[in-house]
Amino acid sequence: MLDDHEGPIQDYVQGMSAANMRTRDVKRPIVSPLRYPGGKSSLYSRLRAIVRANNLTTGTYVEPYAGGAGAALGLLATGQVRRIVINDLDPAIFAFWTAVVKFPAEFSELINRVDLTVDEWVKQKSVYAEAPRDDYLRLGFATFFLNRTNRSGVLNGGPIGGMDQTGNYKIDARFNRSTLVERIRIVGLHANRITVSNLDGMSVIKRYSKRANTLIYADPPYFEKAGSLYMNSFKAGDHAALADCLNGLRESNWLLTYDNAPEVETLYANRRREVFSLGYSAHRVVKAKEIMVFSDKLEIA
Numbered sequence: 001m002l003d004d005h006e007g008p009i010q011d012y013v014q015g016m017s018a019a020n021m022r023t024r025d026v027k028r029p030i031v032s033p034l035r036y037p038g039g040k041s042s043l044y045s046r047l048r049a050i051v052r053a054n055n056l057t058t059g060t061y062v063e064p065y066a067g068g069a070g071a072a073l074g075l076l077a078t079g080q081v082r083r084i085v086i087n088d089l090d091p092a093i094f095a096f097w098t099a100v101v102k103f104p105a106e107f108s109e110l111i112n113r114v115d116l117t118v119d120e121w122v123k124q125k126s127v128y129a130e131a132p133r134d135d136y137l138r139l140g141f142a143t144f145f146l147n148r149t150n151r152s153g154v155l156n157g158g159p160i161g162g163m164d165q166t167g168n169y170k171i172d173a174r175f176n177r178s179t180l181v182e183r184i185r186i187v188g189l190h191a192n193r194i195t196v197s198n199l200d201g202m203s204v205i206k207r208y209s210k211r212a213n214t215l216i217y218a219d220p221p222y223f224e225k226a227g228s229l230y231m232n233s234f235k236a237g238d239h240a241a242l243a244d245c246l247n248g249l250r251e252s253n254w255l256l257t258y259d260n261a262p263e264v265e266t267l268y269a270n271r272r273r274e275v276f277s278l279g280y281s282a283h284r285v286v287k288a289k290e291i292m293v294f295s296d297k298l299e300i301a
C-alpha cells in the first residue's frame with residue numbers, strides 16, 4: 001500500500017528515535033500518520049530541491065489541498081522549511097490534523113488503547129458519521145481509525161479483511177501502534193510550526209501568494225479517478241477557476257500536480273509543465289502518469 005512503501009530515511013528527522021530511522025537504500029521520511037490514496041510524500045526529494053533552489057529554507061510551505069500532508073511533514077521534520085500550512089476542506093481531515101497538533105498525547109493514548117476489531121470499526125464508523133464536526137479528538141480519531149483499517153485507506157470503504165475477517169490481511173494489518181504513536185509524537189514536537197485550516201483551497205492560495213518566502217504546493221482533486229477516494233468538491237468550473245487564480249500569480253512561488261488529463265495542458269498552456277509517474281495503489285494501477293505545473297517565478301530544480 002502506498003503509505004507503507006516506507007523507504008528508509010535520507011534526512012535527519014528531528015526528534016525521531018533510532019528505531020524509526022532506516023538505513024537501507026534511502027528515499028523519504030515517513031511522518032504522516034495517514035494513508036492517502038495518491039499521496040505525494042514521494043515528492044519529498046523533488047520538493048526539497050525546489051525549496052533549496054528558491055532559497056525558501058527559512059520560509060513557509062503551504063499545502064492548500066493537504067490530505068495526508070506527507071510531503072509537508074517530511075519537509076518540516078527534516079528542517080527543510082521553517083513552517084507549514086496544512087489546509088483541507090474536508091471537516092474530518094481537518095479534525096484529524098487539529099487533534100494531532102493540539103492533543104498529541106491524548107491521541108497517542110487512543111492509539112494504544114483502541115481495540116482492533118470489526119465491532120470497534122462499526123463504532124468508529126458511526127462516530128465518523130455523527131460526531132459534531134468540532135469534536136476534534138473524537139472525529140479526528142475516528143477518521144484516522146478508518147483511514148488505517150479500511151482497504152487502501154479509502155474512508156468510505158470496507159475494513160481490510162472484510163466484515164467477516166476472512167481475507168489474507170486482517171483489520172490490524174496497517175495499524176502498527178508503536179510506529180503510529182511515534183509519528184504522532186513527531187508531529188506534536190513540531191506543532192508550534194504547523195498551521196491547520198479548513199478553508200477552500202483557493203482562498204488559501206490567494207492569502208499566502210502575497211507573502212514573501214513562501215512556497216505553495218497545490219494538489220487538488222484529480223480530473224479523473226477522484227471518485228470516492230477522498231472528498232471531491234471540484235466540478236469542471238472549479239478546475240478552471242483554480243487555473244485562472246494560479247495563472248494570475250506570476251510573482252509567486254507555486255507548483256501544482258494533477259493527473260495528466262488533456263484539460264491541464266489547455267488550462268495551463270502558458271506555464272512550464274512536466275509529466276511524471278507515481279506509484280499508486282487504490283485502483284491497482286502501479287504507475288500513473290501525473291503532471292506538474294510550475295509558476296513562472298519558480299526556479300525548477
Ligand SMILES: C[S@@+](CC[C@H](N)C(=O)[O-])C[C@H]1O[C@@H](n2cnc3c(N)ncnc32)[C@H](O)[C@@H]1O
Pocket residue numbers: 036038039040041064065066067068069070071087088089090093199200201202219220221222230231232233234
Ligand atoms: C489529491 S488529494 C491531496 C493528497 C495530498 N497531496 C497527499 O499527499 O496526501 C486532494 C485533497 O483536497 C481536499 N479538497 C477537496 N476539495 C477541496 C477544496 N475545495 N479546498 C481544499 N481542499 C479540498 C480533499 O479532501 C483531499 O484531501
